[in-house]
Amino acid sequence: xxxxxxxxxxxxxxxxxxxxxxxxxxxxxxxxxxxxxxxxxxxxxxxxxxxxxxxxxxxxxxxxxxxxxxxxxxxxxxxxxxxxxxxxxxxxxxxxxxxxxxxxxxxxxxxxxxxxxxxxxxxxxxxxxxxxxxxxxxxxxxxxxxxxxxxxxxxxxxxxxxxxxxxxxxxxxxxxxxxxxxxxxxxxxxxxxxxxxxxxxxxxxxxxxxxxxxxxxxxxxxxxxxxxxxxxxxxxxxxxxxxxxxxxxxxxxxxxxx
Numbered sequence: 606x607x608x609x610x611x612x613x614x615x616x617x618x619x620x621x622x623x624x625x626x627x628x629x630x631x632x633x634x635x636x637x638x639x640x641x642x643x644x645x646x647x648x649x650x651x652x653x654x655x656x657x658x659x660x661x662x663x664x665x666x667x668x669x670x671x672x673x674x675x676x677x678x679x680x681x682x683x684x685x686x687x688x689x690x691x692x693x694x695x696x697x698x699x700x701x702x703x704x705x706x707x708x709x710x711x712x713x714x715x716x717x718x719x720x721x722x723x724x725x726x727x728x729x730x731x732x733x734x735x736x737x738x739x740x741x742x743x744x745x746x747x748x749x750x751x752x753x754x755x756x757x758x759x760x761x762x763x764x765x766x767x768x769x770x771x772x773x774x775x776x777x778x779x780x781x782x783x784x785x786x787x788x789x790x791x792x793x794x795x796x797x798x799x800x801x802x803x804x805x806x807x808x809x810x811x812x813x814x815x816x817x818x819x820x821x822x823x824x825x826x827x828x829x830x831x832x833x834x835x836x837x838x839x840x841x842x843x844x845x846x847x848x849x850x851x852x853x854x855x856x857x858x859x860x861x862x863x
Contacts, residue, residue, distance in 0.1 A: 645678070720762050720787055721857050727767035728827055728836055729849045737778070737831035738771040739811050741796070742860070743785040746822035752783045755794030762787050771829075781814060781826075797821060801842075807832075815839040825859055 652667040724740065731738045741748065756777060760766060762784055770792050771778045780793035799816035808816075815826035819839040826839040836847045840859055847855055 718857075720784075721853060721860070723762055723764045724767065724784070724827070725853045725856060727764045728829060728852065730764070730768060731771055731829045732834040732836050732849060735831055735834040736771055736773060736829060737811055738767075738827070738829040739781045739796075739815055740767065740827045741781050741783045741794075741815075741818055742825040742827070743783065744823045744825065744860070746824060748783055748785065748790075748822065748824060751781070751794050751796060751818065752785075752791035755780050755783070755791040758782075758789045758792050760789050762789055781818070812837065812839075812844075816842070816844060819843075825856070827856075 648667065649671065652664070652671055655663040655667060724742075728738065728740070741751075758770075766789060767782065769775065770782050770789075777793035781796050782792040783790050783794055796814040797817040798810065798813045799820055801816060801820075804813065804816060812828050812830075815828045815837070816839050818824055819826050820842040823841065828837045828839070829835070830837075836849065836852060838845050838847055838855065838859065845855070
């Protein structure tokens with residue numbers, strides 16, 4: 606019986622460790638942070654090797670470095686740690702949100718459809734005129750810190766308002782516009798830029814900002830290119846080129862995944 610209990614606990618230990626490692630990989634995938642992590646792993650393995658070979662000088666030097674390893678990890682991976690904690694924290698409220706939504710599912714479905722229609726109509730219109738745009742849609746993770754970097758709007762979401770914000774001569778058209786629920790909460794917001802080297806070289810600051818916010822949160826980011834009029838959707842660190850006629854269906858799918 607003792608052996609059986611040990612086996613079950615051991616299996617549970619492996620499953621939890623594998624899950625945590627997978628989540629860490631998802632957070633770091635495609636970023637410069639993964640290379641930093643690999644470098645630190647290499648230093649740790651070297652430290653264990655010099656200990657085994659009893660190389661005292663190198664062992665003492667690397668031991669001092671490893672002693673400060675936790676502080677270094679927190680500093681280097683502060684954005685990734687923040688996102689991981691947001692993922693864990695948001696899972697805590699999933700059931701509560703689900704029960705709340707059941708009580709108002711009919712009305713919410715109608716409003717959600719109207720919101721998607723407004724966003725799609727605006728983005729298609731902006732694409733046709735090759736007007737650059739960056740629209741961020743909140744899902745679970747809070748975006749208040751990013752919204753605070755822009756100008757507060759707090760107005761009902763509408764096609765006309767979106768087009769007005771991104772009009773080329775408008776003062777807020779260069780930054781990101783953030784949508785939460787049925788409300789545009791801020792415009793002209795500054796977003797963190799992605800450091801991923803595999804992003805297409807044609808992507809400018811607008812697209813890198815969209816990639817950056819999708820890497821750090823679960824938000825959706827929609828962009829319109831000034832050069833080509835192409836529409837991209839960024840989510841979970843990935844991006845898709847979307848045709849105008851497919852935008853409604855794809856956006857609705859991604860919003861339902863939250």
